[in-house]
Amino acid sequence: MTTFHDPTKPKHVADRFENKHAAPVGSSAVVATTEEVRVTTPPEICGMGHRMKRKEDPRFIQGKGRYIDDIKLPGMLYMDIVRSPYAHAKILNIDTSAALAMPGVLAVITGKDLAAHGLHWMPTLMSDTQMVLPTEKVVYYAQEVACVIATSRYIAADAVEQVVVDYEPLDVVVDPYKALDDEVIIRDDKELKTNRIWHWEVGDQAATDAVFANAAHVVKQYMHIPRIHVASIETCGMVANYNPATGKMQLYMTTQAPHAIRTVFALVSGLPEHKIQVISPDIGGGFGGKVPVYPGYVVCAVASLLIGKPVKWIEDRSENLQADSFARDYHLEAELAADADGKIVGLRVNGLADHGCADAAANPSKFPAGLFSICTGSYDLQAAHVNFDAVYTNKPPGGVAYRCSFRVTEAVQMIERMADMMAHDLNIDPAEFRMKNFIKQDAFPYKSPTGWEYDSGNYHAALRKAMDMIGYEDLRREQAEKRARGELMGIGISSFTEVVGAGPSRDYDILGIKMFDSAEIRIHPTGKAIARFGTKSQGQGHETTYAQIIAEELGLPANDIEVEEGDTDTAPYGLGTYASRSTPTAGAAAAMAARKIKAKAKKIAAHLLEVNEDDLEWDVNKWQVKGSPEQAKTIQEIAFAAYTNHPQGMEAGLEATDYYDPPNLTFPFGSYICVVDVDSGTGEVKVRRFVAVDDCGNIINPLVVEGQIHGGLTMGLAPALFEEIVYDENGQCLTGTLADYLLPTAVESPKWETGHTITPSPHHPIGAKGVGESPTVGAPPAIANAVVDALWHLGVRHIDIPITPEKVWQALRDAGVTE
Amino acid sequence: MIPGEFDYHSPRTLQEAVGLLQQHGDGAKIVAGGQSLIPAMRFRLALPEVLIDINTIDGLEYIREDDGHLMIGALTRESDLEESALVQQKYHLLADAARVIADPVVRNRATVGGNLAHADPANDHPAVMLAYNAELIALGPHGTRAIPIDDFFVDLFENALADNEILTEIRIPTPGPGSGGAYYKVERKVGDYAISATAVQLTMNGNTCTAARIGLTNVSAVPMRATGAEQALIGKPITNEVLEAAGQAAATECDPSPDLRGSVAYKRDLTRVVTKRAIRQAVERAQGG
Numbered sequence A: 001m002t003t004f005h006d007p008t009k010p011k012h013v014a015d016r017f018e019n020k021h022a023a024p025v026g027s028s029a030v031v032a033t034t035e036e037v038r039v040t041t042p043p044e045i046c047g048m049g050h051r052m053k054r055k056e057d058p059r060f061i062q063g064k065g066r067y068i069d070d071i072k073l074p075g076m077l078y079m080d081i082v083r084s085p086y087a088h089a090k091i092l093n094i095d096t097s098a099a100l101a102m103p104g105v106l107a108v109i110t111g112k113d114l115a116a117h118g119l120h121w122m123p124t125l126m127s128d129t130q131m132v133l134p135t136e137k138v139v140y141y142a143q144e145v146a147c148v149i150a151t152s153r154y155i156a157a158d159a160v161e162q163v164v165v166d167y168e169p170l171d172v173v174v175d176p177y178k179a180l181d182d183e184v185i186i187r188d189d190k191e192l193k194t195n196r197i198w199h200w201e202v203g204d205q206a207a208t209d210a211v212f213a214n215a216a217h218v219v220k221q222y223m224h225i226p227r228i229h230v231a232s233i234e235t236c237g238m239v240a241n242y243n244p245a246t247g248k249m250q251l252y253m254t255t256q257a258p259h260a261i262r263t264v265f266a267l268v269s270g271l272p273e274h275k276i277q278v279i280s281p282d283i284g285g286g287f288g289g290k291v292p293v294y295p296g297y298v299v300c301a302v303a304s305l306l307i308g309k310p311v312k313w314i315e316d317r318s319e320n321l322q323a324d325s326f327a328r329d330y331h332l333e334a335e336l337a338a339d340a341d342g343k344i345v346g347l348r349v350n351g352l353a354d355h356g357c358a359d360a361a362a363n364p365s366k367f368p369a370g371l372f373s374i375c376t377g378s379y380d381l382q383a384a385h386v387n388f389d390a391v392y393t394n395k396p397p398g399g400v401a402y403r404c405s406f407r408v409t410e411a412v413q414m415i416e417r418m419a420d421m422m423a424h425d426l427n428i429d430p431a432e433f434r435m436k437n438f439i440k441q442d443a444f445p446y447k448s449p450t451g452w453e454y455d456s457g458n459y460h461a462a463l464r465k466a467m468d469m470i471g472y473e474d475l476r477r478e479q480a481e482k483r484a485r486g487e488l489m490g491i492g493i494s495s496f497t498e499v500v501g502a503g504p505s506r507d508y509d510i511l512g513i514k515m516f517d518s519a520e521i522r523i524h525p526t527g528k529a530i531a532r533f534g535t536k537s538q539g540q541g542h543e544t545t546y547a548q549i550i551a552e553e554l555g556l557p558a559n560d561i562e563v564e565e566g567d568t569d570t571a572p573y574g575l576g577t578y579a580s581r582s583t584p585t586a587g588a589a590a591a592m593a594a595r596k597i598k599a600k601a602k603k604i605a606a607h608l609l610e611v612n613e614d615d616l617e618w619d620v621n622k623w624q625v626k627g628s629p630e631q632a633k634t635i636q637e638i639a640f641a642a643y644t645n646h647p648q649g650m651e652a653g654l655e656a657t658d659y660y661d662p663p664n665l666t667f668p669f670g671s672y673i674c675v676v677d678v679d680s681g682t683g684e685v686k687v688r689r690f691v692a693v694d695d696c697g698n699i700i701n702p703l704v705v706e707g708q709i710h711g712g713l714t715m716g717l718a719p720a721l722f723e724e725i726v727y728d729e730n731g732q733c734l735t736g737t738l739a740d741y742l743l744p745t746a747v748e749s750p751k752w753e754t755g756h757t758i759t760p761s762p763h764h765p766i767g768a769k770g771v772g773e774s775p776t777v778g779a780p781p782a783i784a785n786a787v788v789d790a791l792w793h794l795g796v797r798h799i800d801i802p803i804t805p806e807k808v809w810q811a812l813r814d815a816g817v818t819e
Numbered sequence B: 001m002i003p004g005e006f007d008y009h010s011p012r013t014l015q016e017a018v019g020l021l022q023q024h025g026d027g028a029k030i031v032a033g034g035q036s037l038i039p040a041m042r043f044r045l046a047l048p049e050v051l052i053d054i055n056t057i058d059g060l061e062y063i064r065e066d067d068g069h070l071m072i073g074a075l076t077r078e079s080d081l082e083e084s085a086l087v088q089q090k091y092h093l094l095a096d097a098a099r100v101i102a103d104p105v106v107r108n109r110a111t112v113g114g115n116l117a118h119a120d121p122a123n124d125h126p127a128v129m130l131a132y133n134a135e136l137i138a139l140g141p142h143g144t145r146a147i148p149i150d151d152f153f154v155d156l157f158e159n160a161l162a163d164n165e166i167l168t169e170i171r172i173p174t175p176g177p178g179s180g181g182a183y184y185k186v187e188r189k190v191g192d193y194a195i196s197a198t199a200v201q202l203t204m205n206g207n208t209c210t211a212a213r214i215g216l217t218n219v220s221a222v223p224m225r226a227t228g229a230e231q232a233l234i235g236k237p238i239t240n241e242v243l244e245a246a247g248q249a250a251a252t253e254c255d256p257s258p259d260l261r262g263s264v265a266y267k268r269d270l271t272r273v274v275t276k277r278a279i280r281q282a283v284e285r286a287q288g289g
Helices: A057-061 A111-115 A153-160 A205-213 A258-269 A295-307 A317-323 A372-376 A408-425 A430-437 A459-470 A472-484 A542-554 A582-609 A635-644 A702-721 A774-794 A805-814 B014-027 B037-042 B078-083 B085-090 B092-100 B104-109 B112-117 B125-132 B227-233 B240-253 B264-286
Strands: A077-083 A089-095 A105-110 A121-123 A129-131 A144-150 A164-169 A196-203 A217-228 A237-243 A248-253 A276-279 A311-314 A326-338 A344-354 A383-391 A398-400 A488-497 A517-523 A529-533 A561-565 A616-619 A622-625 A628-634 A655-660 A669-678 A685-695 A752-756 B007-009 B028-031 B050-053 B063-066 B069-073 B135-140 B143-148 B153-155 B166-173 B179-187 B194-205 B208-217
Touching: A077 A153, A077 A295, A077 A317, A089 A144, A105 A111, A105 A153, A105 A295, A121 A258, A144 A153, A144 A295, A196 A205, A205 A326, A205 A344, A205 A383, A217 A408, A217 A702, A237 A295, A248 A258, A248 A295, A258 A276, A258 A295, A295 A311, A326 A408, A344 A372, A344 A408, A372 A383, A372 A408, A408 A430, A408 A488, A408 A774, A430 A459, A430 A488, A459 A472, A459 A488, A459 A669, A459 A685, A459 A752, A472 A488, A488 A774, A517 A542, A517 A582, A517 A635, A529 A542, A529 A582, A542 A561, A542 A582, A582 A616, A582 A622, A582 A628, A582 A635, A582 A655, A622 A635, A628 A635, A669 A774, A685 A702, A685 A774, A702 A752, A702 A774, A774 A805, A805 B264, B014 B028, B014 B050, B014 B135, B014 B166, B028 B037, B063 B085, B069 B085, B078 B085, B078 B092, B078 B104, B078 B112, B085 B092, B092 B125, B092 B179, B092 B194, B092 B264, B112 B125, B112 B166, B125 B166, B125 B179, B125 B194, B125 B208, B179 B264, B194 B264, B208 B227, B208 B240, B208 B264, B227 B240, B227 B264, B240 B264
Parallel strands: A077 A311, A248 A276, A326 A398, A344 A383, A529 A561, A685 A752, B007 B050, B028 B050
Antiparallel strands: A077 A144, A089 A164, A105 A144, A121 A129, A196 A383, A217 A326, A237 A248, A237 A311, A326 A344, A488 A669, A517 A529, A517 A655, A616 A622, A622 A628, A669 A685, B063 B069, B069 B166, B135 B143, B135 B166, B179 B194, B194 B208
8 A cells, every 4th residue: 555645746757657668568560450350269169259148138137137226134224415515615513413313313424423433534546635524624515514324215315404514605616727826725634735736747848849849830729628427327335234243344335446445445444354345246337437435435334333234325316426526627728730741740738637626536546647648649749748737626526537548538539639620720631631640550569759658550440441431532522512502511530549458567556556457267177167357347248258258268168157256255356447457457367367277277188188298289178189189178078177087296176366467558449430410500410420440459259349339439429419517606516417417318329330440469368458448538529520520611620528509509600600 | 316205195086186185285286297296306396295196097198189179188198199190190389399308208107287287488388388379277176267378377387277276188279271380499418408499380371471379498487479479470471581580589589597508699599590490390381391
């Protein structure tokens, strides 16, 4: 565990981000790109590449999943939360007497009660601090102020209304640029009286300045990547079950990272770690929002500890939308430079991160702005410099990596908008402009100006395929015809590079815990298996894809492999599932553990066949004698022998564990093309077509990949056109219900047209890369670029997302278009 | 999201429901589809002491034509309206609206009577019924009475029903020859209230508009008619200039509030645009288009 640093102290590039990617990883040979999904096993084994239906779905579609709110324990109590109606206010008094007098109310827990145990503050994942319950003041609207414990959910809700809190309102800071003035100090608990959290720089400033000084063309744009919410279908919740007789604390909770949470709970609470069992049951969507620890979890656990009974807490939708961690909220001033030939040469970004009242991001700890420095994207440019500040405001803490690998979405939105703007300014077709500026296939592994080493890529192939699928040249002709008639149609491209799979232990940790992940495979005597992982699916399909990886490696049918995650008493330690890291880390661990088993299986096979190990070769699901394949032992036969007839001197059993520390991140990529029609009277934008070509390296299950991409594209459409968390000048959240926080539905979503290219990762054991987040990262700029493309001839250069009808209407009216 | 405490009744007859209203006064609320009331109760914005559930009363769900009127039972679900062949053939304005009220899941439960009785200017039926010049039938302890739609909306969430009255039926005059109607709504996404929407019912003689009623959705505190826009049409041939004048009249007479859907300027201009589009569509239909 690291000590908590004071986040108000500036962090400079030297100590925060040295170039740790110098050592070459993987192969330097060009990785070939194909389109055909590799399949080496028959359907009855269902290894990699098979379109296997998800093993977990029968229980989900029958309503037989087991989510937090399905858990009911004998004698269970219920918790509900009193929340602040102010964004910034002193707490003068909390009167709990009326609530405590209600029949069925057992306790009302306040910050003072927690302070008696030293539990009124907790660390965030970024080593900042955050209130559990306040003792002095509240710092955001809907902040947790007190918790009621009662015998029923209804009594608890009624009692919340009876807790009387006297507040003295304080000046509120909503605008992060105003926060920089330090006129109102939000975190006056800290030694340094400033709202500034950190300063961070990456890249070569002098080299970037030099490139800009000589550039023929420069485009410059301010943009806001809006504050949004993951809005998973299932809200957060917990059942805490402390058993005073055994001293064991069971925590059923909606967490994407059960093992790390157990360690943090142990360190914060003082309970011994072996007496804490975190169980993450089925989860109805996480998307990064279930990585942090929220105050409700802590108080729920404390309540069970103090009362000695199980306590359930289930957040309602408005609590979830108003108080849980947000995502994004980056203000960016970007400049892109190109030479006289239209070749991009330099990028400069000044950023301001609005973190709310605490830096509760879930970034790897050395990366205060996450992996934002991937911001040179898919382009080969000479120099880049990123300069970032983060501030506190009177908003809930954050921000989490919402279906993206730590701030990559913000980076991609910026570079893809800037590239498009440059192309339009230079009057070069945006597709041609990208082709001209892409990193070339033979340049991989590619060293970026901000220090990344991209493992493999073929950006030209992905864009060409997307253009062919959508009929790009025909669309441009149609657009020209329509424009002549005064109709508004736009075509937008996004050619993104993602960076996923954190990560190599030399650079990546959360609260000091290295970001490896793990797999443990046990083969039973009858050739069936159980595999456990340190990750935790929230809908990604791990029960299927991990089984397919093991099936591929060992030839055991995927249906014979039970995949289990989420119980810290049984699963091997891991950092969990977020940032598209499961396949790059735990998926790799599955392959490596299977290979250990395969190696032991070889020894057993040699023993059974009475041959030398060197005489054996592997074939799909068996070890066979070279040159005489009829002499063979299947993995099932070997498994039985491992318990019944293993060689003398060898340990019985057939199992292995692997903790996989990836040598590098993986860099999935893709090209998306979107066609929009804009209504010049109303400002409405309709997405007519959307083609997504993704490259995530070798594909484990095309059906699961397509499902991930469909979901991710919809989650990319959302911030592009609909979603934003909005606050008024008093810091009141105006988007606290799904009537105001707009999630797109099937009605708003176009028919997603998907395709793929396959450029394997050279360093990953099965050549795979993460994929779940690519579409969320890649889609928003394609849509934004399409809208601006439709309006460019009218003089419109940029519209911030979400592109609402009113923003388009305003742009049109400013351009003199009245209908 | 947990409502406060309330008593619950499910009467079997209208008389029983009226008796319960008599008994409990303004502490009682009728729940029909529950698509507005239940969320308000879950947020504790509505705290009725007594809930009278009329879903158990037979004979309140129907769509039929009689005596020159379309009669809609107050408990008729929006989805039944949407699927009604009669509505699709002869009541184009109503058919347009039925397709865009809330979302399909809500329409399965939500009722026409509830949508009107809630007296929310953001709901779609108020503007539609204003344009149709509908009559609402109310039952009280002393029998039934007909309330002209122009008198029904009193204030925000306040209608002309007495505390002991219940809305039972909506009557729409069957459109005569040469008439047409349309509803044009702009919403941010399915299920959202309109940013602005216009309901038009008019009669044409050749290219001249002889009668017109226009209702506006969600651009005023109380559901409103755009009488200025109506006057801009009546007695005039429909030209681009007349359309624009009607649109501008609607934009001027509406009184929208700024919210997340848009500023006042946007909502006014959008009202101009949707009013013109609704009129154009209604004229086409009136002329057999």
